[in-house]
Amino acid sequence: MPSQSALQRVPARERRRLALMLLPMALALLALGLVSTVVSGPLGWKVVGGVVLIIACALLGIVLGLQRSAAITDRQQAEQQLDATLMGAVGACGSSCGSGADACDADCAIRTLPRN
Numbered sequence: 001m002p003s004q005s006a007l008q009r010v011p012a013r014e015r016r017r018l019a020l021m022l023l024p025m026a027l028a029l030l031a032l033g034l035v036s037t038v039v040s041g042p043l044g045w046k047v048v049g050g051v052v053l054i055i056a057c058a059l060l061g062i063v064l065g066l067q068r069s070a071a072i073t074d075r076q077q078a079e080q081q082l083d084a085t086l087m088g089a090v091g092a093c094g095s096s097c098g099s100g101a102d103a104c105d106a107d108c109a110i111r112t113l114p115r116n
Contacts, residue, residue: 012070019066026059 007015033056036049 007069008073012073015066015070015073019063019070022059022063022066026056026063029053029056029059032056 029052033049033051033053036045037053039045
């Protein structure tokens with residue numbers, strides 16, 4: 001099994017929960033930054049609004065990344081389950097079934113089917 005990154009060690013459910021907790025804060029900062037930048041006022045408030053917009057965009061990027069990584073982890077787990085199911089179905093033919101000269105013949109494939 002390949003080594004896991006620090007993000008992959010956190011379960012997908014926890015990553016989704018963190019993303020959902022960060023999303024309202026990011027949206028509030030985005031609204032605050034937009035309002036303070038668009039509304040006429042002193043230049044200092046516009047600069048602060050721009051900084052808040054940058055922070056909000058960074059938080060939204062983190063939220064998107066957490067959601068995507070959780071989805072990728074779910075797809076990888078589903079693929080591993082499918083692989084395990086297929087390997088169980090191959091049974092006696094093993095992984096050599098269908099590969100070149102050692103190809104699994106029809107008799108081998110039929111023998112591995114479950115009997116009633």
